Amino acid sequence: MHNxxxxxxxxxxxxxxxxxKGFEAASTEAGIKYKNRSxxxxxxxxxxxxxxxxxxxxxxxxxxxxxxxxxVEHSAFGQAVVVNxxxxxxxxxxxxxxxxxxxAEAAAKYLNIPEESVLVASTGVIGMQLPIDKIVEGIxxxxxxxxxxxxxxxxxxEAIMTxxxxxxxxxxxxxxxxxxxxxxxxxxxxxxxxxxxxxxLGFITTDLSISKELLQEALRxxxxxxxxxxxxxxxxxxxxxxxxxxxGLAGNSTxxxxxxxxxxxxxxxxxxxxxxxxxxxxxxxxxxxxFETKVINAESKEQAKIxxxxxxxxxLTKAAIFGHDANWGRILCAxxxxxxxxxxxxxxxxxxxxxxxxxxxxxxxxxDYSEEEATRILSDPEVTVLVDMKSGDQQAAAWGCDLxxxxxxxxxxxxx
Amino acid sequence: MHNxxxxxxxxxxxxxxxxxKGFEAASTEAGIKYKNRSxxxxxxxxxxxxxxxxxxxxxxxxxxxxxxxxxVEHSAFGQAVVVNxxxxxxxxxxxxxxxxxxxAEAAAKYLNIPEESVLVASTGVIGMQLPIDKIVEGIxxxxxxxxxxxxxxxxxxEAIMTxxxxxxxxxxxxxxxxxxxxxxxxxxxxxxxxxxxxxxLGFITTDLSISKELLQEALRxxxxxxxxxxxxxxxxxxxxxxxxxxxGLAGNSTxxxxxxxxxxxxxxxxxxxxxxxxxxxxxxxxxxxxFETKVINAESKEQAKIxxxxxxxxxLTKAAIFGHDANWGRILCAxxxxxxxxxxxxxxxxxxxxxxxxxxxxxxxxxDYSEEEATRILSDPEVTVLVDMKSGDQQAAAWGCDLxxxxxxxxxxxxx
Numbered sequence: 001m002h003n004x005x006x007x008x009x010x011x012x013x014x015x016x017x018x019x020x021k022g023f024e025a026a027s028t029e030a031g032i033k034y035k036n037r038s039x040x041x042x043x044x045x046x047x048x049x050x051x052x053x054x055x056x057x058x059x060x061x062x063x064x065x066x067x068x069x070x071x072v073e074h075s076a077f078g079q080a081v082v083v084n085x086x087x088x089x090x091x092x093x094x095x096x097x098x099x100x101x102x103x104a105e106a107a108a109k110y111l112n113i114p115e116e117s118v119l120v121a122s123t124g125v126i127g128m129q130l131p132i133d134k135i136v137e138g139i140x141x142x143x144x145x146x147x148x149x150x151x152x153x154x155x156x157x158e159a160i161m162t163x164x165x166x167x168x169x170x171x172x173x174x175x176x177x178x179x180x181x182x183x184x185x186x187x188x189x190x191x192x193x194x195x196x197x198x199x200x201l202g203f204i205t206t207d208l209s210i211s212k213e214l215l216q217e218a219l220r221x222x223x224x225x226x227x228x229x230x231x232x233x234x235x236x237x238x239x240x241x242x243x244x245x246x247x248g249l250a251g252n253s254t255x256x257x258x259x260x261x262x263x264x265x266x267x268x269x270x271x272x273x274x275x276x277x278x279x280x281x282x283x284x285x286x287x288x289x290x291f292e293t294k295v296i297n298a299e300s301k302e303q304a305k306i307x308x309x310x311x312x313x314x315x316l317t318k319a320a321i322f323g324h325d326a327n328w329g330r331i332l333c334a335x336x337x338x339x340x341x342x343x344x345x346x347x348x349x350x351x352x353x354x355x356x357x358x359x360x361x362x363x364x365x366x367x368d369y370s371e372e373e374a375t376r377i378l379s380d381p382e383v384t385v386l387v388d389m390k391s392g393d394q395q396a397a398a399w400g401c402d403l404x405x406x407x408x409x410x411x412x413x414x415x416x
Numbered sequence: 417m418h419n420x421x422x423x424x425x426x427x428x429x430x431x432x433x434x435x436x437k438g439f440e441a442a443s444t445e446a447g448i449k450y451k452n453r454s455x456x457x458x459x460x461x462x463x464x465x466x467x468x469x470x471x472x473x474x475x476x477x478x479x480x481x482x483x484x485x486x487x488v489e490h491s492a493f494g495q496a497v498v499v500n501x502x503x504x505x506x507x508x509x510x511x512x513x514x515x516x517x518x519x520a521e522a523a524a525k526y527l528n529i530p531e532e533s534v535l536v537a538s539t540g541v542i543g544m545q546l547p548i549d550k551i552v553e554g555i556x557x558x559x560x561x562x563x564x565x566x567x568x569x570x571x572x573x574e575a576i577m578t579x580x581x582x583x584x585x586x587x588x589x590x591x592x593x594x595x596x597x598x599x600x601x602x603x604x605x606x607x608x609x610x611x612x613x614x615x616x617l618g619f620i621t622t623d624l625s626i627s628k629e630l631l632q633e634a635l636r637x638x639x640x641x642x643x644x645x646x647x648x649x650x651x652x653x654x655x656x657x658x659x660x661x662x663x664g665l666a667g668n669s670t671x672x673x674x675x676x677x678x679x680x681x682x683x684x685x686x687x688x689x690x691x692x693x694x695x696x697x698x699x700x701x702x703x704x705x706x707f708e709t710k711v712i713n714a715e716s717k718e719q720a721k722i723x724x725x726x727x728x729x730x731x732l733t734k735a736a737i738f739g740h741d742a743n744w745g746r747i748l749c750a751x752x753x754x755x756x757x758x759x760x761x762x763x764x765x766x767x768x769x770x771x772x773x774x775x776x777x778x779x780x781x782x783x784d785y786s787e788e789e790a791t792r793i794l795s796d797p798e799v800t801v802l803v804d805m806k807s808g809d810q811q812a813a814a815w816g817c818d819l820x821x822x823x824x825x826x827x828x829x830x831x832x
Contacts (some may be wrong), residue, residue: 048745060752060760091745091760093780126745127782189734233731235746236753306421314730315649323828330651331544336476337652342474344507352532364509366543405821411732412739 003081008294009174016169018153019184021207021249022046026146027159032122032131033086038159040135042107042142043081043203046089048117049245051078052216054223054239062090063242064120067100071119072216079117081203082107082139083160085188088293089122089130090238099130106136112264121201121241123162123188126329127186132227159202163410164190167278174268176261177252181208187242187276191233191285191411202227202242202276208265208375209248210255219244220267226273228396229305232284233407244269281399282382286406290382294397298389303340310338311385312400321383323400326351326374328360331385347386353380421788425590426684434569434598435664437623440561443575446554448547449502449540456551458523458558459497459571459619464533465661465678467494468632470639472656478506480536481657485517487535488632494661497619498523498555501604505546506654510777515546528561537617537657539604541580551783558655573602576617577640580606584695590684591679594667597624599684601657603692607649608826609699618643618658618692624681625664626671634682635660642689645721645814647729647825648700660685693778697728697815698798702822706798707737709811714805719756721813725753727801728816737799738818742767742790744776747801764804769796 018025023045027038028116045411053072055065071078104118111118122130146152157167171184188199210218223242248254255261282290293311298304311317314334320327328349336344349361355377360369377383425533434441437463443454470486471481498519501659505512520534536544562568573583587600594605605616664670671677698706709727714720727733730750736743744765752760765777771793776785793799799817 035453059751059758066707088745091748091777091781093761095781099652126743126749127777136464235730235732238745238749238752273499313573315823316651319824319827322824325828327542328652332507333474333478333542333651333654336474336654345509361507361543364578365511367509403824403827405824407731407733408738408819408821409817411735412741 009264013173015042015150015171016184016186017203017205018148018150018189019171020182020205021188022247023205024146024148025152025156025157028138028141028145030084030134032084032134038155039085040138040142041083041156041159042146043156043205044111044146045079045245046246047247047249048077048079049247049405050210050215051119051199051243052210052219052288053241053243054148054220056237057155058236058238060091060238061124062088062239063096063100064089064099064122065093065239068119068121068243071116077117077118078119079113080107080111081119081243083121083201084130084135085160085162087122087128087130088124088126088239088254090126092127092129094212095129096389099132102132103135103139106139107378110140119243123160123201123239126238130231132273138206143350153184153186159338160188162188163285164188164283166283168276168283168289170272170275172271174264176208176264179250179252181250181252182206182257183208185276187280189280190283193221200237200240200280204244204272207242207248207250209250210246210251210265214255214262215244215246218269222266222269222273225269225288226277229309229396230277230281231322231400232310253325278399281401284401285402285410287401288404289317289321289380291400291402292382292384292397293387294384294395295387295389296395297396299392301394301396304337304394306340307335307387308396308398312398314355315403318400318403321378322404324375324378326360326371326378332361335387342389342391346390348390350386351377352386353377353382383390423681426687427589429587429589431587432569432573432600432602433459433564433621434531434564434566435587436598436621439621440562441568441572442558443571443779444554444557444561446500446550448500448550454557454571454575455501456554457499457575458562459572459621460527460562461495461661461663463493463663463665464493464589464637465493465663466626466628466631467535467636467659467661468628469657469659470636473655474652476507476654477703478504478538478655479508479516480505480538481655482513482536484537484657484659487532491532493533494535495529496523496527497535497537497659499537499617500546500551501576501578502540503538503546504540504655506542508543508545515526515548516696516736518548519551519555522555526556535693536660538653539576539617542654553627569600569602576604578604578606579701580604580699582699583586584692584699586688586691588684588687590680592624593682595639595666595668597625597666597668598622599688601688604697605696616656616696620660620688622660622662623666624662625666625668628664630671630678631660631662634685635682638682638685641812642686642693643667643810645725646693646697647725649698650729693789694815697817700817701826702820703817704820705737705796705818707734707816707818708798708800708813709803710800710811710813711803711805714810715808717810717812720726720810720819722754722756723751723814723827724814725805726750728814730774731819734816734819737794738820740794742787742794744782748777751803758805758807766802767793768802769793769798770798771796
């Protein structure tokens with residue numbers, strides 16, 4: 001788990017998408033659906049960027065996902081991302097795709113960049129059409145108001161929120177080729193979170209110079225262990241999008257092979273992705289706790305991942321975490337139906353949090369643990385189930401949240 | 417859907433496991449975990465029965481599941497089923513299996529039948545050991561109190577409940593070979609319901625005469641379209657057990673091939689299984705509505721089943737049903753991540769209940785439907801999402817329930 005310790009070569013800094021050189025951001029109240037809050041954001045690079053992206057595995061893909069796939073696959077460069085919250089622009093047919101086109105046209109005009117370098121992303125209610133006039137007006141304001149300050153990045157992270165209760169950003173510095181390279185990111189995501197391929201909306205910016213192929217590979221590989229190991233409710237969104245823009249302004253000699261510099265970047269990217277993924281899990285709709293499952297000493301990484309994800313997805317386990325109830329049978333049950341093969345008699349289970357660690361299951365039966373101590377450990381805002389498979393040396397982690405009354409409340413009438 | 421109309425050859429009658437000739441039942445307060453309610457049940461046949469069963473696909477199998485698999489596979493006959501609620505006897509190691517053995521020993525002694533003809537089933541908290549002395553005392557009382565009355569069957573259906581709010585039983589009569597054949601059943605299940613192979617605890621009795629091979633095949637095939645199409649919370653239990661006992665007392669000449677008589681039996685069994693499955697779904701933990709999804713005109717039955725099940729499993733869709741909110745985007749989203757291939761533009765969606773029917777999605781976009789009418793339709797205690805795939809002639813149905821505050825309440829502290 002790279003995320004557990006700060007790497008000595010990596011420095012965590014303040015900020016998000018505007019932390020790296022040459023990136024600007026803006027936000028505005030476009031009045032798309034919400035009242036009295038910002039609901040559009042712009043991420044802009046002063047110079048063209050290499051772009052990579054991963055998108056939802058859902059067959060039903062939002063119009064903006066189809067648009068961005070085109071840009072990532074066919075445009076040489078990207079330079080701006082226009083994001084709106086409130087309406088997802090999914091299940092909106094040809095009209096919805098036309099609106100992506102009109103959004104890009106407007107951004108190209110006001111930002112004076114090619115239309116094919118504009119990426120778009122939407123999040124909110126499925127099935128409603130975007131109010132395109134408001135979007136275009138919003139773009140004009142965003143273009144006029146963009147700034148390279150950290151505050152502008154923070155406000156952008158706030159503008160992309162839907163049911164999120166906190167904005168989510170992170171940034172780090174690493175040294176590559178004698179130059180300081182900065183990577184920063186923001187994301188939103190609170191419900192309909194069960195990434196398949198990538199997740200939610202996430203935007204990462206860096207001033208690193210790197211080839212498009214390696215940027216795409218680094219992102220694609222890393223999401224498998226980070227965003228794809230998050231689940232809040234088992235529902236894979238139609239809009240999942242993770243984009244990374246690299247503008248090269250750090251001045252390092254371009255990374256074109258998997259050398260030590262690439263390894264350093266991948267490690268920093270893993271930190272960024274893991275941090276954003278955990279922030280998202282901890283802010284799951286209605287969540288009162290970040291619920292992590294770590295599987296260690298597994299036969300294979302695949303086995304560890306399947307088991308970890310099955311546990312954090314189990315509604316019953318999540319409800320037990322909400323109730324601070326050490327109902328470990330549900331954990332073993334969720335492992336049992338995961339599809340992974342293992343010997344239940346060999347497994348050991350522990351609960352872990354800042355308040356301590358307790359072994360609850362060994363040799364096929366419950367240990368003689370104290371329910372009181374278990375409840376104390378489970379009452380922390382970050383709770384870990386540690387599963388020791390005792391059958392190999394592979395590991396994986398997955399992140400979710402508890403299942404609370406508020407999850408139901410939020411989702412019983414999300415649209416009103 | 418066989419369940420939609422009563423077959424003209426089939427008569428729905430009052431009763432459950434004691435409806436068929438020669439079957440008796442009993443219930444008692446053994447004090448296993450609950451206070452002041454019955455928590456043990458016995459189903460007994462006056463003569464030895466052919467037995468078939470299907471069991472949980474969970475790797476972590478309760479001791480009673482391991483015991484019953486032995487009996488179904490290796491005993492020539494079964495004659496009694498001893499059931500307790502409160503404790504699941506799962507994750508209880510060798511001791512748990514020994515308790516199954518002691519349960520069977522006690523039942524054999526008090527009922528004067530071979531030990532290997534005794535089936536056992538448990539449901540409740542995972543990880544606790546059974547209080548075997550109370551179980552043995554309970555068996556003595558059950559053996560003394562067994563009756564062939566319909567009321568005894570009803571009381572047995574009540575004794576096997578855990579978080580269930582209503583008991584579940586059904587019975588039908590068919591004519592085979594000039595004889596009246598009766599089939600009756602009961603089941604329990606409210607949480608940890610996402611059957612894989614079969615589900616929950618279900619017990620069916622019949623006085624039909626049939627070969628063991630055909631009885632097993634009929635049951636195995638039917639659960640795929642009935643119990644295995646139910647999900648309440650996505651958690652496949654460690655204890656799922658469905659047993660059918662056939663004692664032959666109807667006097668028909670034994671069914672040994674897939675003739676017209678077999679077909680009649682299979683149709684009646686499908687009605688029994690579907691009815692019990694829907695009763696279970698409608699009584700899901702915290703449920704305020706039975707939530708059915710029917711997929712019609714699909715390319716293949718497999719596709720229809722995958723899509724139907726994905727929709728009824730979606731937490732977001734279930735929360736929307738609870739809120740009577742016509743948030744159809746979530747339905748399409750759940751279909752999209754199901755793994756089944758299809759063209760979202762071709763699909764049509766409808767909401768349906770006793771209050772009416774309304775089309776909500778066509779040609780890739782929302783229809784101009786009335787939100788008020790949709791809400792009225794969704795306010796019924798039985799709600800159906802009808803998905804017309806417009807691409808073939810296959811169909812399937814799946815059953816679940818809405819996701820309510822009470823689901824969370826029940827499961828946040830189930831053990832206390």
